[in-house]
Amino acid sequence: MPRVLHDLKIMLLANLWIVPVLAALVGALFYFVAPPPPMSATMATGAEGGAYRLFAQRLKEELSEQGFELTLVPSKGSRDNLERLLAADGAVEIALVQSGMEHQLNPADAARLQSLGGIYQEPxxxxxxxxxxxxxxxxxxxxxxxxxxxxxxxxxxxxxxxxxxxxxxxxxxxxxxxxxxxxxxxxxxxxxxxxxxxxxxxxxxxxxxxxxxxxxxxxxxxxxxxxxxxxxxxxxxxxxxxxxxxxxxxxxxxxxxxxPVATLVINQHFHPGLAPLFIDASREVLKNGNLLDRAGTFPSPEPRTFALSEDAERYYRNGLPLLQRYLPFRIASLADRYIILLIPLLVVLIPLLKAVGPLYRWRIRARIYRWYKHLREIDRQLDAGTLPARLDIEVERLEHLEDELAKVEVPLSYSNELYELHVHLRYVIERLRTLQKRRATASDTVG
Structure with a gap:
């Protein structure tokens, strides 16, 4: 087991380069992916005691069960609500507006607003x-x-x-x-x-x-x-x-x-990810219907006053997003974005992880093969007869290399290559010593 841990340590050290790469990749994804929806919003309602205010209060209570904070702003009615939605300060993000009021706006202002659907009839x-x-x-x-x-x-x-x-x-x-x-x-x-x-x-x-x-x-x-x-x-x-x-x-x-029909209208400051939450909470508030609206009639994509938001249209077509059906909104919205992050991350990680094995082998073998460079140089000089006169210096250098090589650590699966290097190094040292003896003998004979 200690040897396995030792090999694992070597492998991790050899692949530390992947850590900054992953950190940069995850950082880039978090930077470019939209942040999760906020857990608060501001809604313009109507006069105190009016139908808009009563509905908004019940909606606020329903949303609070999801940990969402809805701030209610009283107003003079539908026209006032539209003006607040179109205001530059963005203080109001959603409001109740009577159907038909959209015809009082110029096309440019009407295009800035979207609908989450009809909420109830207001005869x-x-x-x-x-x-x-x-x-x-x-x-x-x-x-x-x-x-x-x-x-x-x-x-x-x-x-x-x-x-x-x-x-x-x-x-x-x-x-x-x-x-x-x-x-x-x-x-x-x-x-x-x-x-x-x-x-x-x-x-x-x-x-x-x-x-x-x-x-x-x-x-x-x-x-x-x-x-x-x-x-x-x-x-x-x-x-x-x-x-x-x-x-x-x-x-x-x-x-x-x-x-007419009371409709939920949003502006560009309303986070699109909140649309399913608001529509589903409205459905819960209206689930029993009233004297004129049968249970289950509202909320509804009709009437088509302002353009229906894409997220609202998706809700009416498919219902709540899958995760929001089983998890609290805050957790589900975060999980949705992590899944979005995970897909491109996997696309990059798969080829990256495939490259880890070959790169690891190359890095381990590089720790061994770099010693062969000096051996090959000496071997060529031996064959060419061009070695320096003082062979003892070369022998001393190789013996020093042999001592350094003894300190090199490689995984068990690469030990055979390390031992082969030891053998080759010893072989070259012996050849140099043999040559050294020959030269010493030749020098004595001449003397």
Whole structure:
């Protein structure tokens, strides 16, 4: 066993050159391969207490189970969220945005953003006073109507419907007011408004309040199919009889409404490796569905608002990456990159390791063969008869070489070559001594 360890030591020492080569290779790979995804991000949501904020809070809790920290930033709504995503400071990396808002951006800005998919439907509700008769959108022209606050998704959705009916923003009647939310609900209930638009899930407390108020009615968009065909960011949704409140049977009959979709939108600061994590966490949050969305419907690659990111498209096609199905996200993301590192490393290492054997043999034999250079020189001089007059000096040099050779260490498998060198060295020394004796004899005879 000691001899085996001795040979192993020699082999390692002979191949120490491979250590800096491997270190340089691994360093280069780590330098050029993308770093692992961060374990934090910042998300713009919406107003405190709103549907966007509630979803984002549940998403944050789900992500925290993976050790991921999601910072939530309140905002004024979809338009504000888009502005934050496009801001140069990159303070916000992901946000909830209502479908259809992308049409308010110029093409260059829209190209800077991508979608992770639709998250849930957020219907557009038009509630009106019970005494007001509404058949078409144009019936709102002489009425007092709240169409949504500036920059909100409600205003964007209502204006899209007005434009489809030939009522552009610069032709809005004086009775139409740009506010929404709780303020609009209070004005509608108090009789200061005849109708008002709202956007939010069916479970939203404000929607529930309006749906159960005896003096209000939910408008029926009987031409919903036409709107859906012309405005593809709207879905036609049927609110079944009694869906909003069974006890009060609200609405009293099946009612057609239009619904944008809340979408997750990212900018260039969002690490692409986080896409599967966010979509899968959203799926977990939404797994039970809601009053309008069946379980398993969302998240979804539709609607195609902004371009769907490649990583999101891969998730919808194949599901979670293999390692993330069985390992925590942090470990799986690191392992993914180590595998990426391993492939080119193996490509280089295989021929490198194949070269180790021949190089090792060459280095060991070089330790032996370099002694033959002097022997061959003396041997040629012997044959040519050109050796120096003082052979004792050459004998002394060879005997010194013999002493040095005794200290040379080689693996057991190469010992035969070392012993052959000993034999050849002794042979040359003996030839020199024989020649030395002959010259001494010849000198005595002449004398």
């Amino acid at each position: 557009l509700w038009l509630f009106h006073r019970a005494e007001v008769a509404l058949d078409r959108v144009t019936d709102l022209l002489p009425l007092r109507v709240a169409i949504g606050s500036s920059g909100s998704g409600t205003l964007a959705a209502s204006e899209a419907i007005f434009a489809a009916n030939g009522i552009p923003p610069d032709q809005h009647p004086l009775g139409w007011q740009s506010f929404g939310g709780g303020k609009a609900a209070a004005a509608l209930i108090g009789g200061e408004l005849d109708a008002a638009f709202f956007v939010g899930p069916a479970e939203n407390a404000l929607v529930q309040q309006l749906a159960t108020h005896p003096g209000l009615r939910l408008a029926n968009f009987r031409r919903a199919a036409a709107y859906e065909a012309r405005l593809p960011f709207f879905n036609r949704v049927t609110v079944g009889e009694g869906l909003l409140d069974l006890a009060q049977n609200s609405p009293p009959q099946d009612t057609q409404i239009l619904s």
